[in-house]
Amino acid sequence: MQIAQSKTSASPWRLLPLQQLIPWIVPAGLIFVWQVLSQLGLLSTRILPAPTAIVQAAIQLTLSGELIANVGISLYRALVGFLIGGSIGFGLGLLNGISPIAERFLDSTVQMIRNIPHLALIPLVILWFGIGDPARLFLVALGVFFPIYINTFHGIRSLDPNLLEMGEVYGLRPRELFWTIILPGALPSILVGLRYALGIMWVTLIVAETIAANSGIGYMAMNAREFMQTDVVVLSILMYALLGKLADSIVRVLEHWWLPWHPSQGI
Amino acid sequence: MMTQIEYQGMSIHSVKYENGARLKIQNLSKAFGDFQVLKDINLEVSPGEFVTVVGKSGCGKSTLLRLLGGLDQPTQGQIYQNGQVLQGLNRDARVMFQDSRLLPWRRVLDNVSLGLKHQAQQQGQWALDQVGLGDRPQQWIMQLSGGQRQRVALARALVSQPRLLLLDEPLGALDALTRIGMQNLIETLWQEQRFTALLVTHDVEEAVCLGDRVIVIEEGNITLNLPITLPRPRDTASVPFAELKVQILDRILKRQRPPVSEPAYTAPLFAT
Known part of the structure; x- marks a missing residue:
């Protein structure tokens, strides 16, 4: 234990700065080559704009407020869709995980719907909701629902039944059993589901925004394509990547807070 | 003792x-x-x-x-x-099992005082002192050896003074x-x-x-x-x-x- 602790706490400090830089050498090199090729005219701007052009586009769109407005609306759609789908998935996962009757009643239905790729529903969803925000929120919520549901459900079901028996022997009431054993025991699995769900959230939003939208990052990209502004297209793609990375980092922080006991946290 | x-x-x-x-x-x-x-x-x-x-x-x-x-x-x-x-x-009655059945997401002291309503911390510390682990109430279960885990389980069994x-x-x-x-x-x-x-x-x-x-x-x-x-x-x-x-x-x-x-x-x- 002590060896492992000193290893994890010492390495980031002692090995600075060279070791920390190594992972960045290849990406930095690629960007450099890309820039050189663009400036020499070997890489047409129609295919890929120079990195500096993308930075310029970013500055321009930020100053005009367009970038922030579009990122804001995309974030809003992602978040609302996620909250709706995630909370339904979490609630249903808890219910079916705890109650075998509810599981028998609902689980096979959920599994059947899960086998439909949710993006295949786009034509139907457009017929139902039109091309406004409700259609996009519906798709995001649907996509997010399944990973959260399945991982919550399995997190509870794969709990060690011996721990639950122990809890009963030690006089825990059902409510206490839930808060001290069931939920903390299922939490690692729930967070895995959260990670998957965030990935699906962005993918769904990208597709939904490129098909029919008049705002958002996807709209920004599709609109730029009409005018052959490859720099804006690439910028939009980078924005998605950045937001995806941000979401992933948030889950990592949550894991750090909520699972300090977990082997993945290096104790 | x-x-x-x-x-x-x-x-x-x-x-x-x-x-x-x-x-x-x-x-x-x-x-x-x-x-x-x-x-x-x-x-x-x-x-x-x-x-x-x-x-x-x-x-x-x-x-x-x-x-x-x-x-x-x-x-x-x-x-x-x-x-x-x-x-x-x-x-x-309290039962001590072959597997310690401790909760890995609770620290040693919180495992021992599981289910206690009053003075949980002091009583848990008392029980830990009894089994000779009074100096590590804040450790995680994963950090303990098998023998230490069973001692925590014993402390948890004894903390409520079972008959x-x-x-x-x-x-x-x-x-x-x-x-x-x-x-x-x-x-x-x-x-x-x-x-x-x-x-x-x-x-x-x-x-x-x-x-x-x-x-x-x-x-x-x-x-x-x-x-x-x-x-x-x-x-x-x-x-x-x-x-x-x-x-x-x-x-x-x-x-x-x-x-x-x-x-x-x-x-x-x-x-x-």
């Missing part, structure tokens, strides 16, 4: 002698489907007595313990605890040295707190070392009920100890031996 009557201003830990539960097991049977695990068991245990149960795996000894803890319900017969029929979970402690092969997974240390610890705490103890084990030496009485269960029947009168702490290397051990082992393994001329310690034998 001293008996602690006052601990950080608490008097609740004053040790009540004759605190242990009195058990009377009457015509107890347990069947799982068609399979009879326990057949018409009769047994009485005095308050504060330490009874050890040995037998081959699958003989029903763990089932007896689960029935006493109220984790399973008997098919026939009753268990009387202090004169009252035991129904449902036994609130006066009956049920030990289901708690030392089975430990190495020999750690096991000896744990046996001494259990014996010391039992002598201080005078709860009734029932230890299920397949280690005959452990059974003789700790028990006021050793009970052998074979195919669901009690076939040997042997009081051990050796003074404590017991010397596992002494001749009487070895003879008792051999007597029990012979019983379990059904070995025949030429009769020993004048054994040094003649233990009374009640076969039922």
Whole structure:
């Protein structure tokens, strides 16, 4: 234990700065080559704009407020869709995980719907909701629902039944059993589901925004394509990547807070 | 270790002698489907007595313990605890299992004070001090060795001052040295707190070392009920100890031996 602790706490400090830089050498090199090729005219701007052009586009769109407005609306759609789908998935996962009757009643239905790729529903969803925000929120919520549901459900079901028996022997009431054993025991699995769900959230939003939208990052990209502004297209793609990375980092922080006991946290 | 009557201003830990539960097991049977695990068991245990149960795996000894803890319900017969029929979970009993069954997401102290409503932190710390882990209340379970985990489990079992402690092969997974240390610890705490103890084990030496009485269960029947009168702490290397051990082992393994001329310690034998 002590060896492992000193290893994890010492390495980031002692090995600075060279070791920390190594992972960045290849990406930095690629960007450099890309820039050189663009400036020499070997890489047409129609295919890929120079990195500096993308930075310029970013500055321009930020100053005009367009970038922030579009990122804001995309974030809003992602978040609302996620909250709706995630909370339904979490609630249903808890219910079916705890109650075998509810599981028998609902689980096979959920599994059947899960086998439909949710993006295949786009034509139907457009017929139902039109091309406004409700259609996009519906798709995001649907996509997010399944990973959260399945991982919550399995997190509870794969709990060690011996721990639950122990809890009963030690006089825990059902409510206490839930808060001290069931939920903390299922939490690692729930967070895995959260990670998957965030990935699906962005993918769904990208597709939904490129098909029919008049705002958002996807709209920004599709609109730029009409005018052959490859720099804006690439910028939009980078924005998605950045937001995806941000979401992933948030889950990592949550894991750090909520699972300090977990082997993945290096104790 | 001293008996602690006052601990950080608490008097609740004053040790009540004759605190242990009195058990009377009457015509107890347990069947799982068609399979009879326990057949018409009769047994009485005095308050504060330490009874050890040995037998081959699958003989029903763990089932007896689960029935006493109220984790399973008997098919026939009753268990009387202090004169009252035991129904449902036994609130006066605490069980220590072979696997420690600690919650990895709670720190050591929070595991020990699980289910306590009042003064949980102080009582948990008291119990941790008793098992010699008072200096690491804030560690995670993952950071402890197997022996330390069982000591935390013992502290958790003892923190509520149970009248009956049920030990289901708690030392089975430990190495020999750690096991000896744990046996001494259990014996010391039992002598201080005078709860009734029932230890299920397949280690005959452990059974003789700790028990006021050793009970052998074979195919669901009690076939040997042997009081051990050796003074404590017991010397596992002494001749009487070895003879008792051999007597029990012979019983379990059904070995025949030429009769020993004048054994040094003649233990009374009640076969039922």
